[in-house]
Amino acid sequence: MKLTKYLPLAALLLVPTMGLAQDEAAAPGFDEIGPYIMTTLLFMMAGFLVFFMACGFAMLEAGLVRSKNVAMQLTKNVSLFSVAAIMYWLIGFNLMYPGDGWTIPGYVGPFFSQTVLDAVGVAPEDAALDYASIGSDFFFQLVFVAATASIVSGAVAERIKLWPFLIFVLLLTGILYPISGSWQWGGGWLSEMGFSDFAGSTVVHSVGGWAALAGVIVLGPRLGKYKDGKVNPMPGSNLAIATLGTFILWLGWFGFNGGSQLAMGTVGDVSDVSRIFANTNMAAASGAIAALILTQLVYGKVDLTMVLNGALAGLVSITAEPLAPTLFGALWIGAIGGVIVVFTVPLLDQLKIDDVVGAIPVHLFAGIWGTIAVVFYNGDASIVTQVIGIAAYGVFTFVASLILWSVLAAIIGIRASDEDQMEGLDTSELGMEAYPEFSKG
Amino acid sequence: MEPHALLAPPNFSSLATFCAKIVQNGPICPILHPCVSLRPTTFRALLPGVNWPGRTPAHLKGTSVKLIIAAIKPFKLEEVREALTAIGVRGMMVTEIKGFGSQSGHTEIYRGAEYAVNFVPKVKLEVVVAASMADQVVETIQKTAKTDKIGDGKIFVLDVAQAVRVRTGETDDEAL
Numbered sequence: 001m002k003l004t005k006y007l008p009l010a011a012l013l014l015v016p017t018m019g020l021a022q023d024e025a026a027a028p029g030f031d032e033i034g035p036y037i038m039t040t041l042l043f044m045m046a047g048f049l050v051f052f053m054a055c056g057f058a059m060l061e062a063g064l065v066r067s068k069n070v071a072m073q074l075t076k077n078v079s080l081f082s083v084a085a086i087m088y089w090l091i092g093f094n095l096m097y098p099g100d101g102w103t104i105p106g107y108v109g110p111f112f113s114q115t116v117l118d119a120v121g122v123a124p125e126d127a128a129l130d131y132a133s134i135g136s137d138f139f140f141q142l143v144f145v146a147a148t149a150s151i152v153s154g155a156v157a158e159r160i161k162l163w164p165f166l167i168f169v170l171l172l173t174g175i176l177y178p179i180s181g182s183w184q185w186g187g188g189w190l191s192e193m194g195f196s197d198f199a200g201s202t203v204v205h206s207v208g209g210w211a212a213l214a215g216v217i218v219l220g221p222r223l224g225k226y227k228d229g230k231v232n233p234m235p236g237s238n239l240a241i242a243t244l245g246t247f248i249l250w251l252g253w254f255g256f257n258g259g260s261q262l263a264m265g266t267v268g269d270v271s272d273v274s275r276i277f278a279n280t281n282m283a284a285a286s287g288a289i290a291a292l293i294l295t296q297l298v299y300g301k302v303d304l305t306m307v308l309n310g311a312l313a314g315l316v317s318i319t320a321e322p323l324a325p326t327l328f329g330a331l332w333i334g335a336i337g338g339v340i341v342v343f344t345v346p347l348l349d350q351l352k353i354d355d356v357v358g359a360i361p362v363h364l365f366a367g368i369w370g371t372i373a374v375v376f377y378n379g380d381a382s383i384v385t386q387v388i389g390i391a392a393y394g395v396f397t398f399v400a401s402l403i404l405w406s407v408l409a410a411i412i413g414i415r416a417s418d419e420d421q422m423e424g425l426d427t428s429e430l431g432m433e434a435y436p437e438f439s440k441g
Numbered sequence: 442m443e444p445h446a447l448l449a450p451p452n453f454s455s456l457a458t459f460c461a462k463i464v465q466n467g468p469i470c471p472i473l474h475p476c477v478s479l480r481p482t483t484f485r486a487l488l489p490g491v492n493w494p495g496r497t498p499a500h501l502k503g504t505s506v507k508l509i510i511a512a513i514k515p516f517k518l519e520e521v522r523e524a525l526t527a528i529g530v531r532g533m534m535v536t537e538i539k540g541f542g543s544q545s546g547h548t549e550i551y552r553g554a555e556y557a558v559n560f561v562p563k564v565k566l567e568v569v570v571a572a573s574m575a576d577q578v579v580e581t582i583q584k585t586a587k588t589d590k591i592g593d594g595k596i597f598v599l600d601v602a603q604a605v606r607v608r609t610g611e612t613d614d615e616a617l
Contacts, residue, residue: 231556232554303553305551345552
């Protein structure tokens with residue numbers, strides 16, 4: 001049976017309806033509301049892709065910690081996301097996007113200003129037709145701040161106590177990240193200066209990396225990690241889970257970078273989103289391949305955990321400018337990210353900085369590289385401004401985090417005791433195990 | 442009288458003591474000697490279900506059954522199992538183990554840091570067989586598990602003091 005048989009009937013049904021619509025002359029046409037609808041849709045779809053990155057981080061970290069700390073790592077991941085979600089509503093969103101409500105113009109937005117959504121069934125004239133709905137924008141930005149907090153949890157894994165960690169996450173997601181984020185994405189002083197960070201190589205990833213670095217320094221390495229001047233590797237519990245986590249992050253990154261186009265109402269915008277998808281994917285692939293080849297050449301065997309880190313470093317590298325580069329540009333920018341990982345992971349070990357999952361090389365070092373790499377394909381960016389931006393985020397986040405971690409360490413203590421670490425945080429802090437039928441790892 | 446007492450087997454304790462004496466002192470009937478092996482199990486098997494008093498005399502312990510422990514390369518396990526089954530071995534125990542011998546350990550690299558693997562994965566095979574079969578089993582394992590490379594493993598042969606089949610109570614080589 002062909003549907004075309006029913007077309008005349010459908011037309012008959014439609015005619016009176018269309019007549020009614022014409023009577024209500026006030027209803028806006030698609031030209032007016034189309035971009036709003038499409039951009040809102042972009043934020044919602046990109047938002048749930050980035051949301052899924054919370055799962056990616058959780059799986060990656062669960063796979064790279066030892067089995068006696070897996071349940072704790074998962075607990076931290078689900079808790080940090082939830083803390084971030086609440087803090088971003090309570091303070092973060094308006095602090096990061098102050099509009100006209102700056103406390104110190106260009107530097108600090110309003111505190112204690114909660115997010116308010118659009119009214120139920122909002123009328124077109126009350127909606128931000130040149131942008132998107134508040135709900136979609138809020139949700140899309142909130143999943144970014146959660147990514148920053150996830151970066152920290154991976155680096156400080158296996159020896160940080162749960163509650164001090166969550167207090168840090170609360171302050172990072174509610175205050176630190178929104179303040180520094182407002183400098184660029186909130187229309188603050190760095191964006192005025194011409195700093196360019198498309199989807200957050202610096203604003204999101206480096207910030208997470210700096211906070212993680214400060215945490216790792218205050219916290220110290222895992223018990224037994226560095227003994228008699230030698231590095232004692234602690235292989236991860238489940239590389240299948242770590243690989244799954246990496247692929248989930250890779251998938252989520254299409255939302256992370258694609259959604260950061262912040263518009264999908266025109267041919268140009270929607271094509272740009274697709275361009276970003278292709279470049280993002282290319283950078284991940286080349287980062288992975290760079291790490292694959294390099295570990296074979298340098299160490300004589302391929303190291304899967306480095307290949308996973310390499311893919312993520314490629315993604316972080318392209319995040320500052322995923323739109324302008326050609327596919328070849330994305331390839332070499334991502335590949336350098338992968339190279340950075342292979343060389344800086346052992347470097348951190350030499351400095352006795354114990355980063356369990358490689359969060360600092362991937363998010364901080366590759367983030368800095370990606371922010372510099374913007375100048376190669378984006379003619380509007382200057383190397384001086386990029387470096388000023390990187391330094392500003394670095395100094396602010398690192399110093400503020402260092403203070404926060406130190407205060408937490410002094411007041412309640414952040415490091416699990418040697419005995420608790422030996423037993424594993426799963427049993428010592430949670431009283432449960434991720435894999436209870438297996439022997440202790 | 443309680444019901445289960447009615448079902449209890451007749452009391453063979455005197456006969457059992459008699460048999461145990463034979464075992465202890467060696468064969469009393471020269472005619473019996475060439476045709477029947479006078480190990481305790483031979484007698485006990487004649488009277489299944491009997492609770493034999495005492496245990497096998499000390500001087501006979503461990504002479505009838507041997508335990509062969511072999512640590513071999515894990516990938517050889519299936520081949521060894523097939524070879525042993527082929528020569529009539531009816532059971533074995535297998536454990537995944539780690540250890541080191543003359544192969545010692547080796548080094549690996551994880552995330553750019555070299556570390557020593559002091560214990561190498563192996564499979565431990567435990568086979569309990571009649572003493573008469575032990576040499577053949579050892580030879581079979583040795584030939585099958587051999588790769589001519591360092592780390593092929595070790596075989597140890599031990600006397601077994603006693604073997605008991607849980608289901609029937611049969612002992613020593615009858616239990617295998």
